[in-house]
Amino acid sequence: MTPQAPPRRDVAIVAFAQTRCRRRTDELSEVEMLMPVLHEVLRRTGLKTGDIGFTCSGSSDYLAGRAFSFTMALDGVGAWPPISESHVEMDGAWALYEAWVRLLTGEADTALVYAYGKSSPGALRKVLTRQLDPYYLAPLWPDSVALAALQAQTLIDAGRADEAALAAVAARSRTAAADNPRAQLTAPTLDGGYVVAPLRTADCPPIGDGAAAVVLAAGDRARRLCPRPAWIRGMDHRTEAHSPGVRDLTDSPSTRQAAERAGAFDRPVDTAELHAPFTSQEIVLRTALGLDDRVAVNPSGGALAANPMMAAGLIRLGEAAARIGRGASDRALAHATSGPCLQQNLVAVLEGDPEGDPGE
Amino acid sequence: MTATPAPGAPLSAPLVVEFPFTRSLGPVQSAFLTGLRERTVLGVRTDAGTVLVPPVEYDPETAGELRDLVRVAPAGTVTTWAWNPAPTSGQPLPTPFAWVLVRLDGADSALLHALDAPGPDAVRTGMRVRIRWAGRRSGAITDIACFEPCRDAPGEDWPRPHSGRFDDPVTGFVAPARLEYTYAPGRAQSAYLHALAERRTVGERCPSCRKVYVPPRGACPTCGVATAEQVEVGPRGTVTTFCIVNIKAKNAAIEVPYVYAHIALDGADLALHGRIGGIPYDRVRMGLRVEPVWTDDGRYPDHYRPTGEPDADYDTYKELL
Numbered sequence: 001m002t003p004q005a006p007p008r009r010d011v012a013i014v015a016f017a018q019t020r021c022r023r024r025t026d027e028l029s030e031v032e033m034l035m036p037v038l039h040e041v042l043r044r045t046g047l048k049t050g051d052i053g054f055t056c057s058g059s060s061d062y063l064a065g066r067a068f069s070f071t072m073a074l075d076g077v078g079a080w081p082p083i084s085e086s087h088v089e090m091d092g093a094w095a096l097y098e099a100w101v102r103l104l105t106g107e108a109d110t111a112l113v114y115a116y117g118k119s120s121p122g123a124l125r126k127v128l129t130r131q132l133d134p135y136y137l138a139p140l141w142p143d144s145v146a147l148a149a150l151q152a153q154t155l156i157d158a159g160r161a162d163e164a165a166l167a168a169v170a171a172r173s174r175t176a177a178a179d180n181p182r183a184q185l186t187a188p189t190l191d192g193g194y195v196v197a198p199l200r201t202a203d204c205p206p207i208g209d210g211a212a213a214v215v216l217a218a219g220d221r222a223r224r225l226c227p228r229p230a231w232i233r234g235m236d237h238r239t240e241a242h243s244p245g246v247r248d249l250t251d252s253p254s255t256r257q258a259a260e261r262a263g264a265f266d267r268p269v270d271t272a273e274l275h276a277p278f279t280s281q282e283i284v285l286r287t288a289l290g291l292d293d294r295v296a297v298n299p300s301g302g303a304l305a306a307n308p309m310m311a312a313g314l315i316r317l318g319e320a321a322a323r324i325g326r327g328a329s330d331r332a333l334a335h336a337t338s339g340p341c342l343q344q345n346l347v348a349v350l351e352g353d354p355e356g357d358p359g360e
Numbered sequence: 361m362t363a364t365p366a367p368g369a370p371l372s373a374p375l376v377v378e379f380p381f382t383r384s385l386g387p388v389q390s391a392f393l394t395g396l397r398e399r400t401v402l403g404v405r406t407d408a409g410t411v412l413v414p415p416v417e418y419d420p421e422t423a424g425e426l427r428d429l430v431r432v433a434p435a436g437t438v439t440t441w442a443w444n445p446a447p448t449s450g451q452p453l454p455t456p457f458a459w460v461l462v463r464l465d466g467a468d469s470a471l472l473h474a475l476d477a478p479g480p481d482a483v484r485t486g487m488r489v490r491i492r493w494a495g496r497r498s499g500a501i502t503d504i505a506c507f508e509p510c511r512d513a514p515g516e517d518w519p520r521p522h523s524g525r526f527d528d529p530v531t532g533f534v535a536p537a538r539l540e541y542t543y544a545p546g547r548a549q550s551a552y553l554h555a556l557a558e559r560r561t562v563g564e565r566c567p568s569c570r571k572v573y574v575p576p577r578g579a580c581p582t583c584g585v586a587t588a589e590q591v592e593v594g595p596r597g598t599v600t601t602f603c604i605v606n607i608k609a610k611n612a613a614i615e616v617p618y619v620y621a622h623i624a625l626d627g628a629d630l631a632l633h634g635r636i637g638g639i640p641y642d643r644v645r646m647g648l649r650v651e652p653v654w655t656d657d658g659r660y661p662d663h664y665r666p667t668g669e670p671d672a673d674y675d676t677y678k679e680l681l
Contacts, residue, residue: 031546031577032579035585062539064543065375079581080582120542121541121542122540122541123539134383135383136472139450140474146442147459153440197443198442241420243420245439
C-alpha cells in the first residue's frame with residue numbers, strides 16, 4: 001500500500017465547539033440546539049457566515065423522524081446571501097472529510113462543519129435498524145446493541161477479551177470524562193444487567209442529544225485564526241462489506257487501511273480519540289491501530305461518555321484538535337465510525353506546530 | 361399536541377412514521393428468496409471460489425457480477441451469538457432468544473438470524489443448529505422462522521449444484537417499516553402553538569435584521585441568529601400571491617376550484633399560506649385584504665376571507681413576494 005501523496009495545501013482545524021450531551025432536549029428544536037455551537041466557533045475565529053468558503057453538515061432525519069431537518073438546521077447558519085453548502089447523511093466526520101477535500105482543491109480557504117443528532121424523540125435501537133441491508137437484515141430488526149454484542153462475543157471466543165476487560169474499558173472512559181464538562185456520563189456506572197449479552201449497560205454508550213461544530217482553514221489563514229492550529233496531516237476513510245457474516249468481526253482492516261493511508265503509522269501518535277460506542281469496539285480498534293499504553297486513548301471519555309448520533313465522530317476530531325490546541329498533544333489520531341460493527345471507518349492524523357515555532 | 365399544556369411549556373406529541381418500501385430483487389436475491397419459499401437455501405460462488413450465504417449480486421472483493429448458484433444445507437454451525445433478553449416488535453421471536461450468525465454446511469460466510477433456545481446457558485459458539493421454517497412463506501428472509509438446536513453432524517456433501525430456477529419466482533417484496541417518535545418542536549414553535557390555541561398569531565423578531573418571522577422556527581435564516589422577541593401579528597393580512605387549485609386532493613373535503621394563497625399578516629415579514637374562501641375563486645387577486653376564519657374546534661384558521669377593505673398597495677407587500 002502506497003501512502004497517498006502529501007496534500008498540496010496545509011489545512012487545519014482551528015476551532016471546535018460541542019454542546020453538553022443530554023438524554024433529552026425537549027425544549028429545543030434541532031436548530032435551537034445547534035445554533036450555540038455554530039456561534040461559538042465563529043466567535044472564536046472572528047469569522048462571520050459570509051466569510052466562510054464552504055459549509056458542510058452531517059445529520060440523519062431518521063433520528064428525530066423529521067424530514068429534511070438539515071434544511072431547517074441551515075436557518076442557524078444564516079445562508080443568505082446564498083452560501084456554498086453540502087450535507088451528508090452520515091456522521092459529521094465525513095462532512096469534515098468533504099470540507100477538507102474542498103479546501104485541498106483551493107476552491108475555499110475556510111470551511112464550517114457541523115453535525116447534530118436528537119435521538120431522544122425515537123427508539124434509537126429500532127431507528128438504527130433502518131440503516132441495514134433491507135433484504136436480509138432489516139426485516140429481522142436486529143438492533144445496534146445486538147450487532148455489537150455479536151462482535152463482542154467473537155472477541156471473547158477468540159480469547160481477546162472477557163467481561164472484566166470490557167468493564168475496564170467502560171470504567172476508564174467514564175473516569176476520564178470527569179474532566180469533560182460536555183460529557184453525558186462523567187463517572188463509572190454500575191455494570192447493570194445484560195442489554196444483549198455479553199454486553200451490559202456499562203458496555204453501551206449513553207443515548208443523548210447533542211451537536212458539534214468545527215472550523216477548518218488553510219495555510220496562513222489558519223495561523224491567523226488560531227494560536228495553535230491542528231494540522232490535518234492525512235485523512236482517509238474505508239469501508240468493509242455490509243453483511244456482518246462475511247467479515248472477521250475481531251478485526252477492523254478498514255480502520256488499519258485508512259490509518260495507513262492517513263500516515264498514522266509513519267510516526268507514533270501521543271493521543272488517539274477513537275469513536276468506539278461499545279467497549280468491545282475499543283479493543284478491536286486498539287489492536288487494528290497498534291496502539292500501546294504510551295498513547296492516551298480517549299482522554300475525553302470517548303463515545304462511552306457521550307455519543308450524540310451523527311456528531312460523536314466529528315467530536316473525536318474536535319477533541320483531538322482541542323488537545324493539540326491546548327498543547328497537551330503534538331500528534332493525535334482521530335477516528336470515526338459508521339454502520340454496524342465498525343463497518344466504515346475514518347482516520348485523521350492531526351499535528352500541532354512545534355512549541356515556540358510559528359510554523360513557517 | 362398535548363391536551364392542556366402548561367403555558368409556555370415545551371410541547372410534544374406522538375409521531376408515527378410508517379412507510380412500505382417496495383424492493384425489487386436482482387437475479388441472485390430473487391433465486392435466494394424464492395428458494396426460501398421452497399425450503400431450499402442457495403448460496404453464490406465468488407470469483408475466489410468461496411460460497412456466500414446469504415448470496416449477493418456482486419463479489420464483495422472484486423465487484424464482479426456473481427451468478428454461480430449452489431445449494432447449501434439447512435443446518436449449520438453458530439459462529440457467534442448474543443443473548444437478547446427483551447425482544448422488541450418485528451424481531452423473529454417474541455420470547456428471549458439468541459441472535460446468531462450461522463455458517464450453513466457448504467457455505468463460507470454466515471447468515472444472521474435468531475436461535476430459539478431455552479436460555480443463554482444452552483447456546484455456545486460452535487453448536488449445531490438447523491432452520492425452523494415458517495408455516496407461511498412468501499419469499500423473504502423471515503421465511504426462516506428461526507434456527508433451533510440440533511445434533512446433526514456437519515454434512516459432507518455440500519454445497520450441491522443448483523440452477524437457481526423455480527416456478528413463479530419472487531421478483532420483489534414490500535417491507536413495512538414503522539417507527540414511533542415523541543416529537544418536540546422546541547421553544548419557538550411551542551410558543552407559537554400556545555398562542556395559536558388562543559387564536560393569536562405570534563411571530564418572533566430577528567434582533568439583527570428586525571424581520572418578524574411567522575411561524576417562528578427559532579432562528580433568522582438570513583442572519584443565523586436566535587430570535588426571541590415575540591411579536592403578535594395579524595389577524596388581518598394581505599394576499600401576496602396565489603394559485604387556483606383545480607385537482608381535488610384525495611380525501612380532501614374542499615370542492616375545486618379553490619384558491620390557495622400566500623398571506624402576509626399585518627406586522628409579519630414572511631408570508632404564510634392558507635386557503636381563501638368567501639369569494640369566487642376567479643375574483644381573488646394580489647393585494648386582497650383577508651382575515652382568518654376559525655371553526656369551533658379548529659387549532660388553526662380554517663381559511664381566510666375578504667375583509668372588505670380596499671386592496672393593499674403593491675408597494676406595501678412587494679418585498680414579501
